[in-house]
Amino acid sequence: MNKIIFFNPRSGRFNHRVPISVLQIAASVQGKYEYVIVDGNMEKDPWKKIEGYLQTNEFKFFASTVMPGPQTKQAIPITKKIKLKYPELIIIWGGYFASNHYQAVINSGFVDYIIYGPGDKAFPHLLDAVLNNKSADEIENLVFKKDDKIIKTRKGEIPDQDQLPRLPYQTLNKFYPIKNYFGKTFLGTKTFAYHSSMGCPFTCAFCGIVPIFNARWKAKSAVNVYNDIKYLKENYGINGIEFFDNNFFVSEKRVAELSRLLLDEKISWWGEGRIDTMDKYSDETLQLMKDAGCKMIFFGAESGSDELLTKIDKGGTQTGTQIKNFAARMKKFGIIPEYSFILGFPAETPEKVMKQIDDDINFIKEVKEINPDTEIIIYVFSPVPTEKSELLNQSEDLGFKFPQKLEDWLEPEWEKFDTHRNPLTPWLTKEMVDKIHNFETVLNGYAPTVSDYKLTVMQRKIIKWISSLRYKKNIFSFPYEIKMLQKFWLRYRQPEFEGFYME
Numbered sequence: 464m465n466k467i468i469f470f471n472p473r474s475g476r477f478n479h480r481v482p483i484s485v486l487q488i489a490a491s492v493q494g495k496y497e498y499v500i501v502d503g504n505m506e507k508d509p510w511k512k513i514e515g516y517l518q519t520n521e522f523k524f525f526a527s528t529v530m531p532g533p534q535t536k537q538a539i540p541i542t543k544k545i546k547l548k549y550p551e552l553i554i555i556w557g558g559y560f561a562s563n564h565y566q567a568v569i570n571s572g573f574v575d576y577i578i579y580g581p582g583d584k585a586f587p588h589l590l591d592a593v594l595n596n597k598s599a600d601e602i603e604n605l606v607f608k609k610d611d612k613i614i615k616t617r618k619g620e621i622p623d624q625d626q627l628p629r630l631p632y633q634t635l636n637k638f639y640p641i642k643n644y645f646g647k648t649f650l651g652t653k654t655f656a657y658h659s660s661m662g663c664p665f666t667c668a669f670c671g672i673v674p675i676f677n678a679r680w681k682a683k684s685a686v687n688v689y690n691d692i693k694y695l696k697e698n699y700g701i702n703g704i705e706f707f708d709n710n711f712f713v714s715e716k717r718v719a720e721l722s723r724l725l726l727d728e729k730i731s732w733w734g735e736g737r738i739d740t741m742d743k744y745s746d747e748t749l750q751l752m753k754d755a756g757c758k759m760i761f762f763g764a765e766s767g768s769d770e771l772l773t774k775i776d777k778g779g780t781q782t783g784t785q786i787k788n789f790a791a792r793m794k795k796f797g798i799i800p801e802y803s804f805i806l807g808f809p810a811e812t813p814e815k816v817m818k819q820i821d822d823d824i825n826f827i828k829e830v831k832e833i834n835p836d837t838e839i840i841i842y843v844f845s846p847v848p849t850e851k852s853e854l855l856n857q858s859e860d861l862g863f864k865f866p867q868k869l870e871d872w873l874e875p876e877w878e879k880f881d882t883h884r885n886p887l888t889p890w891l892t893k894e895m896v897d898k899i900h901n902f903e904t905v906l907n908g909y910a911p912t913v914s915d916y917k918l919t920v921m922q923r924k925i926i927k928w929i930s931s932l933r934y935k936k937n938i939f940s941f942p943y944e945i946k947m948l949q950k951f952w953l954r955y956r957q958p959e960f961e962g963f964y965m966e
């Protein structure tokens with residue numbers, strides 16, 4: 464039998480989103496191959512479930528999505544076990560981790576094929592080739608080994624997103640009730656995840672999607688997105704949407720058209736965009752978005768320094784002044800800007816690295832003055848494998864190296880690297896990393912995330928009051944009193960790890 468097991472490894476302890484990546488791949492073989500879905504987020508012990516399926520002898524393919532960080536924790540050991548116990552099974556990985564670190568993955572010996580980038584065409588072609596004993600050399604977006612040599616086939620075009628079938632929600636529902644993927648968030652009581660475009664037209668040097676898409680972007684039309692949302696509303700009653708696109712707001716025309724369609728649907732939504740792109744939007748479009756339910760937008764602000772913005776190839780026209788002015792502009796429309804900053808970029812000297820961190824801390828405080836509703840997300844810079852990027856070259860010159868062995872990614876320090884918490888890159892000292900995290904703790908005490916709706920007004924007031932002296936006087940060291948309150952009293956959850964607070 465030629466059945467497929469699709470595996471979505473656990474991505475976090477909470478907030479279990481609908482597994483869009485595997486559903487989209489499943490859609491590409493719907494009606495052609497039989498498959499089952501194992502969602503690591505919904506299983507206590509996914510291995511038990513997988514082994515149960517394998518013992519039926521009906522399966523030929525194990526296909527797993529793997530994004531960096533926590534998903535590797537299940538993906539690596541489970542795949543290894545499968546390869547050892549069921550060596551005849553064909554193992555295929557896809558997703559951002561598999562795509563960006565394909566050498567380590569394919570050299571591990573327990574993954575037969577990697578699909579890098581979009582798998583909508585490559586996956587069914589690969590299955591056909593394997594089952595018909597045909598060569599895979601001509602299939603785009605594929606990595607495999609031949610005579611001990613790694614073959615990476617050419618990059619294919621991003622498929623026309625309007626030609627892709629709707630995700631097989633009903634099939635997923637047979638394995639895991641769809642209702643278990645509806646979260647209660649600050650957007651709505653039934654918040655659902657949706658993805659409306661592939662890639663991004665920019666080439667920021669720190670971003671993991673650049674090596675895969677090289678500034679290409681394709682989107683579903685506004686009408687098709689609306690039809691899907693309408694379907695989800697009518698069939699499942701959703702009332703909140705997280706648009707998980709890398710860059711949802713590339714086209715003002717598409718956003719305005721979708722907003723017009725959503726005006727009377729009573730759906731609140733969130734998405735990710737760029738400040739310089741959206742600063743070019745007209746006031747009419749921003750107002751229309753607000754009226755159509757847009758509550759918050761995630762922006763990669765990255766840094767207040769123009770020199771750094773240029774160095775990290777933020778692309779486009781973003782500047783420090785624009786970041787501040789745009790925070791003020793969003794206030795006028797009542798849309799919350801969620802600004803993400805990356806601290807800890809390399810520099811010529813340790814003093815300069817520290818100065819960059821200090822300057823950005825002060826910049827973040829300025830932004831909060833201008834629009835106190837601005838939500839701040841802080842990451843520590845972890846290099847991404849964009850070949851020939853100046854930032855990667857500089858990181859490597861300073862002694863940084865990616866792990867060569869797949870299982871090394873399971874080491875705690877590489878997990879911290881992946882989640883952009885504590886990458887221990889050679890130019891960052893403990894003092895610098897502590898400063899970044901301690902500032903973050905104080906900031907989150909002074910201004911807790913607005914998306915955690917379970918915090919009461921009183922709780923917010925108390926934690927703000929306790930943190931205010933530290934925040935105002937820049938005293939960040941050892942903020943244990945705030946950490947204790949966040950851990951035991953507020954059970955505070957930071958959106959950078961798990962997305963919105965969700966019940």
Ligand code: B12
Pocket residue numbers: 471473474475479480481482483484485487488504526527528529530531532533534555556557558559560563578580581582583586658670671672707708709842847881882883884959960961962
């Ligand atoms: C949803 C999401 C999450 C969710 C997890 C969702 C889940 N699985 O339950 C949460 C919020 C938990 C999360 C967390 C993190 N995430 Co995340 N996440 C995303 C996001 C926004 C959407 C993923 C998605 O659904 N895409 C839609 C599908 C259709 O696209 P796709 O995954 O690319 O799938 C296509 C191909 O890759 C391929 N494919 C994918 N899987 C498979 C499998 C097989 C078998 C095949 C054949 C093909 C294939 O085919 C698909 C269709 O064409 C992406 C950005 C994005 N827009 O993709 C970031 C993204 C994947 N995350 C990223 C990161 C860095 C993280 C974190 C590490 C961040 C952090 N600081 O903590 C954490 C930790 C990860 C974790 N906890 O596992 C980065 C990865 C970049 C990189 N360096 O490689 C991304 C790209 C965001 C970004 N622009 O930086 N994330």
Ligand code: SF4
Pocket residue numbers: 663664665666667670671672673709710737763
């Ligand atoms: S604009 Fe955002 S998604 Fe696009 S390359 Fe830059 S960081 Fe990545």
